[in-house]
Amino acid sequence: MANKSANHWPWWPLLPLYPYGQRKTSCRELLAGRLWALEQLQGIFYVVVPIRMLVLKLHEGLLLYAPVAPTIACLDLIHQLELEHGSVVTIVHPSSSGLEHKVGVPGMARAFPNAQLWVTAGQWSFPLQLPLSWLGFPSQRTRVLFEDGLPHSDQLDWLALGPVPLGPGPFLEACCFDRASGALLITDGLIAVSDHWPDLLDTNPMPMIFHSRENGSETIADTPEQRLKGWRRLVLFACYLRPAAVQQVFRLFPFRWQNNWEQDFHALSKSGALQVAPILEELVFARHRQLMADWLSECSRLPLQWVVPAHFDAPVAADPNTFKELLKSWLSKKTSTDEVDNRKLLKGFNKQLEKYRLVPLNH
Numbered sequence: 274m275a276n277k278s279a280n281h282w283p284w285w286p287l288l289p290l291y292p293y294g295q296r297k298t299s300c301r302e303l304l305a306g307r308l309w310a311l312e313q314l315q316g317i318f319y320v321v322v323p324i325r326m327l328v329l330k331l332h333e334g335l336l337l338y339a340p341v342a343p344t345i346a347c348l349d350l351i352h353q354l355e356l357e358h359g360s361v362v363t364i365v366h367p368s369s370s371g372l373e374h375k376v377g378v379p380g381m382a383r384a385f386p387n388a389q390l391w392v393t394a395g396q397w398s399f400p401l402q403l404p405l406s407w408l409g410f411p412s413q414r415t416r417v418l419f420e421d422g423l424p425h426s427d428q429l430d431w432l433a434l435g436p437v438p439l440g441p442g443p444f445l446e447a448c449c450f451d452r453a454s455g456a457l458l459i460t461d462g463l464i465a466v467s468d469h470w471p472d473l474l475d476t477n478p479m480p481m482i483f484h485s486r487e488n489g490s491e492t493i494a495d496t497p498e499q500r501l502k503g504w505r506r507l508v509l510f511a512c513y514l515r516p517a518a519v520q521q522v523f524r525l526f527p528f529r530w531q532n533n534w535e536q537d538f539h540a541l542s543k544s545g546a547l548q549v550a551p552i553l554e555e556l557v558f559a560r561h562r563q564l565m566a567d568w569l570s571e572c573s574r575l576p577l578q579w580v581v582p583a584h585f586d587a588p589v590a591a592d593p594n595t596f597k598e599l600l601k602s603w604l605s606k607k608t609s610t611d612e613v614d615n616r617k618l619l620k621g622f623n624k625q626l627e628k629y630r631l632v633p634l635n636h
């Protein structure tokens with residue numbers, strides 16, 4: 274087990290999310306000898322979700338997809354993979370808007386000075402639009418995906434989700450299909466949520482225990498049942514921001530859940546099926562549904578076997594029919610009635626964005 278200082282990440286104030294300067298990293302082999310996940314946790318107020326970097330083995334060496342915070346412990350894990358499978362030759366930052374995926378990129382690039390860095394177009398910074406080199410991206414070895422070419426295209430297919438015009442800059446995601454394994458590497462485009470919580474939460478179960486309580490005076494009981502209950506509630510928060518079943522907000526203990534909250538979890542989870550995250554559907558694709566439809570349709574033509582997102586479950590077994598079904602339900606625009614109340618806050622937020630012209634309306 275890595276010691277505390279090996280998990281230290283000094284750049285956390287750039288995006289101050291829990292667990293701040295302490296980022297434990299776990300490593301899992303997802304597809305034997307081909308694909309690994311390096312996972313960390315991030316969140317706000319104990320709403321903690323996994324964030325994942327993927328390490329893919331190619332003929333030339335290793336490709337890092339969607340870097341996480343490069344702590345000493347995280348770099349040690351990558352170096353161990355390098356010993357067996359070859360050096361890191363390529364780093365891909367596949368998202369234009371996901372700040373949580375961007376903050377670790379400059380440090381990861383510095384840690385592998387011989388690797389080529391590829392980024393999506395339309396990178397933006399807030400509140401000021403700064404050049405990439407000012408944000409710590411090495412300009413000499415940074416290339417823009419699709420514009421400057423595509424890395425390892427003899428082994429990989431690259432697909433763009435977007436660009437979707439947003440207020441500060443576009444949403445654009447570069448997805449990578451590994452022909453050898455049939456795995457589609459994605460970032461935020463799809464998620465699958467289930468009862469399976471990240472292993473890292475077992476080393477610090479406090480976020481799950483916190484959400485499992487009914488009130489502030491309840492004794493803290495750490496049992497598998499309480500962890501599951503807390504995890505399901507935490508997922509509802511992460512996906513809806515404010516779940517409908519949270520009835521009252523108190524000052525000392527913030528949440529009181531209605532009896533039906535568990536049904537809401539099942540309606541959201543859909544037994545762990547792949548889906549467009551509610552936040553993405555309501556806030557990013559609300560005015561640009563066709564762009565998601567185009568991407569789903571493109572994915573349905575790939576001989577895929579796995580989808581590997583950067584959050585929640587991974588890998589998720591899938592095939593072209595999975596994407597045909599997703600496309601069908603996306604085009605039918607039907608939100609299940611169980612989900613309507615839960616999406617109210619997100620829909621309201623989207624209306625505010627439109628009202629104050631924080632997003633472009635003409636499309």
Ligand SMILES: [Fe+2]
Nearest residue numbers: 371373460461
């Ligand atoms: Fe993300």
